[in-house]
Amino acid sequence: xxxxxxxxxxxxxxxxxxxxxxxxxxxxxxxxxxxxxxxxxxxxxxxxxxxxxxxxxxxxxxxxxxxxxxxxxxxxxxxxxxxxxxxxxxxxxxxxxxxxxxxxxxxxxxxxxxxxxxxxxxxxxxxxxxxxxxxxxxxxxxxxxxxxxxxxxxxxxxxxxxxxxxxxxxxxxxxxxxxxxxxxxxxxxxxxxxxxxxxxxxxxxxxxxxxxxxxxxxxxxxxxxxxxxxxxxxxxxxxxxxxxxxxxxxxxxxxxxxxxxxxxxxxxxxxxxxxxxxxxxxxxxxxxxxxxxxxxxxxxxxxxxxxxxxxxxxxxxxxxxxxxxxxxxxxxxxxxxxxxxxxxxxxxxxxxxxxxxxxxxxxxxxxxxxxxxxxxxxxxxxxxxx
Numbered sequence: 001x002x003x004x005x006x007x008x009x010x011x012x013x014x015x016x017x018x019x020x021x022x023x024x025x026x027x028x029x030x031x032x033x034x035x036x037x038x039x040x041x042x043x044x045x046x047x048x049x050x051x052x053x054x055x056x057x058x059x060x061x062x063x064x065x066x067x068x069x070x071x072x073x074x075x076x077x078x079x080x081x082x083x084x085x086x087x088x089x090x091x092x093x094x095x096x097x098x099x100x101x102x103x104x105x106x107x108x109x110x111x112x113x114x115x116x117x118x119x120x121x122x123x124x125x126x127x128x129x130x131x132x133x134x135x136x137x138x139x140x141x142x143x144x145x146x147x148x149x150x151x152x153x154x155x156x157x158x159x160x161x162x163x164x165x166x167x168x169x170x171x172x173x174x175x176x177x178x179x180x181x182x183x184x185x186x187x188x189x190x191x192x193x194x195x196x197x198x199x200x201x202x203x204x205x206x207x208x209x210x211x212x213x214x215x216x217x218x219x220x221x222x223x224x225x226x227x228x229x230x231x232x233x234x235x236x237x238x239x240x241x242x243x244x245x246x247x248x249x250x251x252x253x254x255x256x257x258x259x260x261x262x263x264x265x266x267x268x269x270x271x272x273x274x275x276x277x278x279x280x281x282x283x284x285x286x287x288x289x290x291x292x293x294x295x296x297x298x299x300x301x302x303x304x305x306x307x308x309x310x311x312x313x314x315x316x317x318x319x320x321x322x323x324x325x326x327x328x329x330x331x332x333x334x335x336x337x338x339x340x341x342x343x344x345x346x347x348x349x350x351x352x353x354x355x356x357x358x359x360x361x362x363x364x365x366x367x368x369x370x371x372x373x374x375x376x377x378x379x380x381x382x383x384x385x386x
Contacts, residue, residue, distance in 0.1 A: 001057065002084045003075075010078040014068040020079065023065050028054055057081070100137075143202050150206035157210050158182065161217060169224070177314045178220040181307045185216040188302025189295040198291055208295035215259065215296070216303040219252045220311045227315060237319050241312045249308060256304040259296075266293035 003024065005017050025031075030048035037043070053059045060081050064072040075081075091098050105115050116136060123134045158179070165175035189209060193200060226248050230240035265271065266289045270279065 002082050003060070003079050004082065005079045013071075013073050013078065015065065015073070015078060020065060020075070023063075024075075027063060146202045146206070150202065150210065154206070154210050154213070157213055161214065165217075165221070168221075169228075173318055174224055174315075177311055177318065178217055178224065180310060180314065181216045181220045181303050182213045184306045184310065185212050185299035185303040187299075189299040191302065192294045192298025193291075195298075196294055198294060204289065204292040205295055208292035209299075211292075212296050212299045212303075215300060216307070218255065219304060219307045222248050222252060223308065223311055224315060227312070237316065237323075241316050245308055245312050252304060252308065256300050259300055263293040263297050266290060267297065 003020075005020055007017065010016065010020065026047065027049045030046040032044050032046050034045040035042050036045055049059065061074070061076045063075040065075055065078070067073055091100070120136070126134075128134065162175050162179065165178055166172060169175065186209070189205075189212060193205070223244055227240050227244040230243055231237065235243065269290070
């Protein structure tokens, strides 16, 4: 119902749109003009139309408006009452008028991203007048903010883990090998969501991925740390890797099994109410934590199975490459310095005497010295060069 005021006619009676609107508001909503006290109780005095009259439209044609001169004028004289669809209120966001359309999604039949994609395609095909635009807000904006925050948190967590590992092992290559367990755990997390057909929840699934990254690296740390200790004791590379895997397999499995068993109640929905001392098989909180527990359980299972295989293999290959590179550099140095030793016989054993070089003799601690490095007046003991 819409009341259109004729400003020209209203001005002849000294009325304004504010005065007419205030009169209509008082007639329908009432106005607290005073109060009446009886005993200990206070009663408000509110002039208002009867409820029966408020339900009838014809009463507006008979409604009388007071004028500044003291007279009364019918509303139908200065305004027209029509039926039309209008906006109940005007909302503005960033100084722009906005109309919000809300809807709920039946999760049992479809999901929010699917409906949003279909609605986006419908909006793209719609021809809007100039000055109008449509966009998705509300839950999508909140999910986008949560996604950006959790992505930054995940990257910061990986960076902190990497820095701690660098400080612990005093190496840069070993932390990269350990961080491969995080990649393996992500594969298990996505496998768990695919098996249970659960969507990727931005909040709880993201928290599960971040917590999973801090758990799975422990297995790789235990393996590589013990492997390094065995190599310091004199074990060969291959024997150290095999012995460390066989020795540390039991604590790795125990850690994973205890963590998985502790998260199973979250996945199954079993909880214990300490107020009533009863077991609840389906609770509201379990539905909230289920996605996070699902990600951690399957990610930890896959990482526990693959980490004792992949991490020692990468460590063995890296150590072999390092040793081969060291040997290659030593051979290249020997080949480089060989032309600068003229007159040396092919026999590797040579006895140096004071008659050969009266001012200089070679020492085992400085095998790279040549006759050209000798200085007059410097005498040293004769040695055997091998």
